[in-house]
Amino acid sequence: MSNLGSPGVIRSRRHVVSLGLLGLGLLHGLPLLAQAEPIRVVGSADPPYRVFGPGGASGLYFELMAEAARRLGWPLSFIEAPSARAFKMMEAGEADVMLGPLLTSERQRFLSYSRVQLPAEDKVFYARPEAPPLRSLADLTGRLIGVHRGKRYGAAFDELQHLRLQQLNDYGVALEMVALGRLDLAVMPERQGDLLLRQRQLKLRKQPLRLAGETPYLVLSLRSPWLARQAELERAFQTLREDGSWQRIVAAYS
Secondary structure, three states: OOEOOOOOOEEEEOOEEEEOOOOOOOOOOOOHHHHHOOEEEEEOOEOOOEEEEOOEEEOHHHHHHHHHHHHHOOOEEEEEOOHHHHHHHHHHOOOOEEEEEEOOOOHHHOEEEEEEEOOOOOEEEEEOOOOOOOOOHHHHOOOEEEEEOOOOOOHHHHOOOOOEEEEEOOHHHHHHHHHOOOOOEEEEEHHHHHHHHHHHOOOOEEEEEEEOOOOEEEEEEOOOOOHHHHHHHHHHHHHHHHOOHHHHHHHOOO
């Protein structure tokens, strides 16, 4: 997995990563706002989409964001926070950008959904090998399901009533609990779940039932000073698609 930007540009300290002005190769005469305060990008650690480590921030979403910011000459800081806390920070104006939220009317109260649509990812269920197959939403009845606190899984799942849900702050923990028999199922984005299974060497199986991936977005806080420059950020992401950089970055995480 590649790190964001050039080697040595990103450094990590207490899970906050800043792209320095010199490292970005800024031009003279940039607006004062971009030089004064970095864009605060907040999110939970969800490999391979958002990764925080000793060498800095990386992952599919953060790499796309860093490349767009590099082209604009905008400084960034990456802040790790659990998903529920990250949304509260966005609502309070304590962070500027999140990458990955699904569209909900509740979140539109405090988030501006940009035109930047990130790669959609199916959600899948993981169970022990001997578990009965999960083929329809009706088969979820009575099973204890591990979900990530503060995250959404699409209307088909989120609107179901009477599900037995165990909210957790870590998908890896959810998979471990399934392996130990403390949960019947864990549901999460497929790319992320498969990576965690390999890393933790868990002998779980994906179930036949899948939740079709809904579109994740780049969003800005309605209280962010960077909100006025949303259109510039959208244009930068469009150039990533036009010159093939978007496709190259996404392919590296396939």
